[in-house]
Amino acid sequence: SMNMGTAGNMTMDHAHMPSGRATPIASLQAPQTAAHIRHFRLTARAVKLNIGGKMIEAWTYNGTAPGPTLRVRQGDSVEVKLTNTLPEGVTIHWHGVAVPNIADGVAGVTQNAVKQGETYTYRFIANDPGTYWYHSHQQSNEQVKRGLFGMLIVDPKQPSQHDDVDAGLVFHDWGQARNDHPTVIKARPGDWVRLRLLNTDNDQHQATLIGAPFTISALDGHNLNGPQSLHEVLLPIGSGQRYDLRFRMPAQGAVRLVETGKTGEISSGLSALIGDGAAPNALSTPHPAQFDFTDYGQPRSNAITSNAHFDNENTMTLGSYPGFFNGSFGSVYTINGKAFPDIPPIVVKEGQLVKIRIVNETSTTHPIHLHGHTFAVLTHNGKPLTGSPVYLDTINLHDGDSYEIGFRANNPGLWMDHCHNLSHAAQGMDMMVVYP
Ligand code: C2O
C-alpha cells in the first residue's frame, strides 16, 4: 500500500478542476468540438490463470492479465467505468497520462478506493500519443503483482510512420509460475514491426533484440528525435517504463527478443519470437553495450534544456536506513532523510518551470515516477544530454546516479512523486508535488 489512508484530503473541491492540458470532459461538450468519446468498462475480478502450466489466482481487469489493451486516438475523450468485485478496494491510475487530478486514481489522495460492488468513472482526454499503462493504486505493491494492470495506447492523430505489426510485451514476474514458451508474433519479411515493452515489476529488466538492427522509437511513449540504428544493445527497462522498439523484418528468418543478464547472457524470463523460421539463439557480440538515452538520437532545439530559466528548484536525495516502518523492521526508504508521510512536498505554482535534482545515495536502483506530468531529462551526473531531447514520466536511477529533470507545472492538483519499486514505495519512498 502507499499507506496514504490518512494523508490525503478526501473531500477535494470538485469545482477546482485542472486547467492544464488535461481538460475535464465537461468542457469538451462545447458545440465547437467534434472529439470522439470512447467508453470502456473494466471489472476488477479474481480468476485462475494458467501461467506456464501452473494455476495461479490472479486479480485482473476483465479476467486477463494484462487486462485489455485500451486503444484510443489522440484527442479522444476517454471514459472508463471501473466496477470492483474483489474483496479489497481497487482503483485505476493512468501511468504517464496527464489526466485531471480527480482521475489520477490514487486511493486516499484523489479518490477513495472503489469497494466491492461499487463503480467509479474515470474521464480524461488523451492529448499525447504514445504507449502508457494503467494499474491499481491501492495497495499497489500487492495488487499490481497480482495482475491489476494493462496497456493504454494512444495513436497519433497524424501518424508519421506506418507499422505493419504492432505488439505489446509486458515484463511481469508471476513468482514461481513462469512461462518458458516464447510469445510468438506473426510478421512477414520486410514488415515494419513495433514492439511496445512495459515493465510492471519492481526490479529492472534488461532485454535486447537479436536477428535485426532496431531503433528505440519512443521512451515512456514520447518519440525520440532521429534515433540511430542499434545492434544487440542491452536495454535497461526500469519499473513502470516503456520502450517502443522499431525494426524491419529481415528477408528470411525470425527475430528474437530476449532477456539478458549484465554481460549479455540470455536469461529466462520474457522472450518473444517474431516471424517464421530460424532465429539466432545467442548474441553475436561478446561485450554488448548498454543503451544510454543521454547520448542517443539527434538534438532538437525546442526542448526544455538545462540552460532554461527555472522558477522553482528542488532536490530529492534518495536514501535508506534500517528501521521500523508500519510496525515491521526492515529498510526504510527515504527522500531528503524522511519517509512518507513526513517528507515535505514540492510546492509549485501553475505556469512555473520546475527543476528537480534527484540524487541516489543508496546502493540500489530507484525508478522515480511523477504523476500527472511529463518531464524533460536535463542532465545526468552533471552532464547535459547530447542527443535527442528525452521526455519521461519514470526515471531509473542506478547506484550513485544523479539526474536533473524539468517540467512545466501545467496540471494543478495533488500529485504523487514516488519510487516505482512499489515495495520501496510501501516502505517510505513517496512524496507529493502540490499546487497551492
Ligand atoms: Cu505507476 Cu504512482 O504509479
Ligand code: CU
Ligand atoms: Cu526505490
